[in-house]
Amino acid sequence: MIMNSILAITDFSTQGEQALERAALVAVERRAQLRIMYFVEVPNLNLPDPFERLAQRARQLARRHGIIVDAVSRTGGTVDHVVEEGTCADLLVIDQRSRRNLKTFWQGTIVDQLMRRCRCPVLVVKREASRPYGHALVAVDFSTESKELVRYACAFVESELELFHSQTTLTETEEFRQHAQSWLSRLTEPFDTRKNRVTSVVGHGDPARQTAIQQEGIGADLVFVCKIKHSTLVHFLSGSFAQRLLSLATSDVLVMPHGHRASSRAEAKRRIGAEPKENRVSFPVVRRRAL
Numbered sequence: 696m697i698m699n700s701i702l703a704i705t706d707f708s709t710q711g712e713q714a715l716e717r718a719a720l721v722a723v724e725r726r727a728q729l730r731i732m733y734f735v736e737v738p739n740l741n742l743p744d745p746f747e748r749l750a751q752r753a754r755q756l757a758r759r760h761g762i763i764v765d766a767v768s769r770t771g772g773t774v775d776h777v778v779e780e781g782t783c784a785d786l787l788v789i790d791q792r793s794r795r796n797l798k799t800f801w802q803g804t805i806v807d808q809l810m811r812r813c814r815c816p817v818l819v820v821k822r823e824a825s826r827p828y829g830h831a832l833v834a835v836d837f838s839t840e841s842k843e844l845v846r847y848a849c850a851f852v853e854s855e856l857e858l859f860h861s862q863t864t865l866t867e868t869e870e871f872r873q874h875a876q877s878w879l880s881r882l883t884e885p886f887d888t889r890k891n892r893v894t895s896v897v898g899h900g901d902p903a904r905q906t907a908i909q910q911e912g913i914g915a916d917l918v919f920v921c922k923i924k925h926s927t928l929v930h931f932l933s934g935s936f937a938q939r940l941l942s943l944a945t946s947d948v949l950v951m952p953h954g955h956r957a958s959s960r961a962e963a964k965r966r967i968g969a970e971p972k973e974n975r976v977s978f979p980v981v982r983r984r985a986l
Contacts (some may be wrong), residue, residue, distance in 0.1 A: 696846075696847060696850035697785070698727045698785040699785060700730065700783060700785050700786075701718050701722050701725075701727050701728070701729050701730065701784060701785065701786045701788060702730045702731075702780055702781050702783075702784035702787050702788070703715050703717075703718035703719075703730070703731045703732070703787075703788040703789070704733075704777060704788070704789040705731060705732070705733060705734075705752070706733065706734060706735045706790075707733070707739075707742070707745075707748060710790035710791065710792075711790050713790060713820050713823055713824055714789055714790040714820040715731060715752060715756065715788075716756075716823075716824040716825075717788060717818070717820045717824035717947065718731070718786075718788035718818075719756045719759070719760045719762065719824075720760070720824055720826075721786065721788070721818070722762050723760050723761070724827060724853075727762075727786075728762075728763050728764075728765065729756065729765070730764075730765040730767055730780070730784070731749060731753055731764060731765070731767065732749075732767040732769075732780055733745045733748075733749045733767075734772075734776070734777055736805065746766065749766045749767075750766045753765065753766040767780060774808045774809065774812070777809060778809070781809075781813050781814075781815060782814065784815050786815055786817075786818060787809065787813055787815055787816070787818070788818045788820060789805075789806060789809065789817065789818075789819060790819070790821075791806060791819055791820075791821055791941065792804060803938075806819055806941065807938060810922055810935075810937060810938075810950050811922075813952060814952060814955070815952070816847070816949055816950060816951045816952065816955065817949070817952075818947060818948075818949045818950075819941060819950065820947050821944070821945065821946065821947050822916060822945075822946060822947055827852075827853070827854070828852050828854050828916050828947075829854045829855070829916055830854055830855050830857075830914055830917075831848060831851075831854050831855070831856050831857070831915055831917040831918070831919060832856075832859055832906070832909060832913065832915040832917070832919070832946075833845055833848045833856060833858050833859065833918075833919040834859055834860075834902070834906045834920045834921075834936075834940070835858050835859070835860050835879070835882060835921075836921075837875075837878060838921070838923075840921045840951070840953065840954070840955075841921065842882060844919055844920075844921045844951055845882050845883070847919070847951060847955075848949075849893070852917065854892075854917075855892045855893075855894075856892060856893045856894070857894045857895065857896060857909075857915070858882060858883065858895040858896070859896050859897075859905075859906055859909050860878075860879060860895075860896075860897055860898070861897070861898035861900060861901070861902040861905035861906060861909075862898070862900075863901070872897055875897045876895065876897055879895035879897065880895065882895070896909065902936060903936050903939035903940045903943060904943060906918065906920075906940055906943075907943035907944045910945070911944075911945055916946050916947065917947045917948070918940065918947070918948045918949070919948075919949050919951065920937050920940055920948060920949070920951070921950075921951045922935065922937050922950050922953050923935060923936055923953065
């Protein structure tokens with residue numbers, strides 16, 4: 696998996712700053728370029744020049760983590776602006792932003808809208824970012840997207856992985872359980888060299904709730920999930936599995952869009968090259984001289 700560019704969104708809140716720190720840690724691990732962007736739903740009148748503060752944060756992150764950080768000079772006034780900036784990114788990082796009002800009742804929260812519209816995976820940060828991820832949970836089903844999700848998770852983190860599938864009460868039979876366990880085993884076959892840290896578990900009950908319970912039980916600090924494509928009516932009435940998991944899990948959640956395929960090196964470079972340079976200010980790596 697090639698990851699050349701990460702876009703992180705902040706509103707300078709405590710949660711927004713956690714998203715920036717997590718994005719920087721991922722950029723270090725993946726050797727990726729980090730772009731940071733200011734985006735708020737309601738303008739902050741106490742912050743007359745948000746780009747000045749954003750540029751300062753870019754310099755701080757570049758110095759602290761030894762990475763290249765770009766500050767996007769155009770502030771995001773709408774979700775459309777964020778989606779446009781995200782077209783050149785291999786990963787979008789944002790805090791949960793669960794604020795709800797009449798508008799979000801119809802359109803969903805900011806995170807809901809980005810999960811639906813972004814073509815790259817979306818990492819929703821819910822915890823303080825102090826170190827790389829140590830234990831990850833991958834929520835899978837019997838779809839072909841689960842194979843890609845497991846492949847992506849194995850490439851994304853160096854931590855222990857647990858594949859988890861929960862049966863609903865309608866399919867709770869011993870035969871189905873054996874079938875599910877067999878499927879989970881097949882999902883791990885391409886990763887023979889990492890079998891010592893890839894395990895699998897079959898649970899019972901509501902998938903979103905049981906995944907959240909499993910995450911809490913094993914102490915996972917990251918959950919991978921695939922965004923399942925639903926009709927507009929089904930999405931409005933019951934929400935998606937990813938949405939429900941975001942509200943229940945206490946860890947960070949990475950949502951992979953439906954039909955996503957990891958970029959090749961050539962494709963990643965093409966997307967970086969397509970990014971408009973007039974909308975960003977770069978802060979290069981600050982290298983300290985040894986005394």
